[in-house]
Amino acid sequence: MKRFDCLKALAELLDPKAIVITNVGPICREWNALRPSDANLLQVNLGLCAAVGLGVAVSLPHRQVVMLDGDGNLLLNLASLADLANQNLQNVLHIVLDNESYEGGGGLKSATAGKADLATIARGAGIEKASIATNVDEFRSAARAGLTNAGHYFIVAKVEKGSVSKLPTLTIDGKEGKYRFARYIETTENVQILRPRYTHI
């Protein structure tokens, strides 16, 4: 199964207002090509996608929050799964695009190429709705369930290494991504986030 085909299936199912948080690496470039939006928070550094997603999902419980994670990315900070589970979130679809390697870091094998099973680990952390998808139909079905039902869904999509050719270059850095996302939340949630002068004092 190709990662890009999974992401394409997800993009077709997704509400335009759904918040999507991605790790850094090929996943964010593919997702940006499929759904360019200020509702995306792209390029969250290694090990932190689930943690940032936890903060967003707890803060905006009425919004759908999707995390697009990688196997190496999640393995670096597995305790995030336990902390996510303990919040009993009803608005989370956490997808791990598991290519069993550190593709963005040169392609060496990750622990899921060996004995580690992230769906079993997630269930052990307390995330009951954890599943594995090995083809696009299974992935689409699992993603649809996660997007249409309240709850905390976790999907491990077993994908091949390799991306697609001719992806648009991602031209924004974290600072610009921060401003775009914060302004989007300000507009859609009627809150003020960015303050050149914090006048609360």
Place this chain on the structure above:
Amino acid sequence: MEAAAIDAVVDGLKQAGVDFISLMPDSDFSLLQERVANDPHFTYVPVSNEAIGVGVCAGAWLSGKRPALLVPTSGLLVAAWPLTSLCMAWGLPMLLLIPYRGDIGDAFWLMGPYKDTTEPLLKVLNAPYSVISRNEEISQAIVDAQGSTISWQRPVAVLLTGETIK
């Protein structure tokens, strides 16, 4: 921590508009942690390591909350990774409250190394800080740190020492 210090911290957090707290359970802040966990004013997200806490607070701030992260002294070293890869790289605010174990007067040998790491680490992380040793100074220090971290969009820390963590 004594009751007066805990009251001052909670008062300062509320005055500063903080409505979201993440923390790694820690002996020095245990009574404070119980207090904020049971106060409905705060959205409370305990975490299993301080790096997750930085990520959680970053996500909360980007979603319109006013977070604070309570960081055990040694945990600042764990938090250093996302304080660099998120806060420094993206320009994100982060209000940090840190018990300053290992400061002069701390008699426990195992805390000694943190005198060498805590302040230098905050400096290289581009995170200004106040060192507060008197209970009466706590609340205003938190309010000031909150104003600065949001305005400057970089982490600002309050290090609690002396009578504030007795």
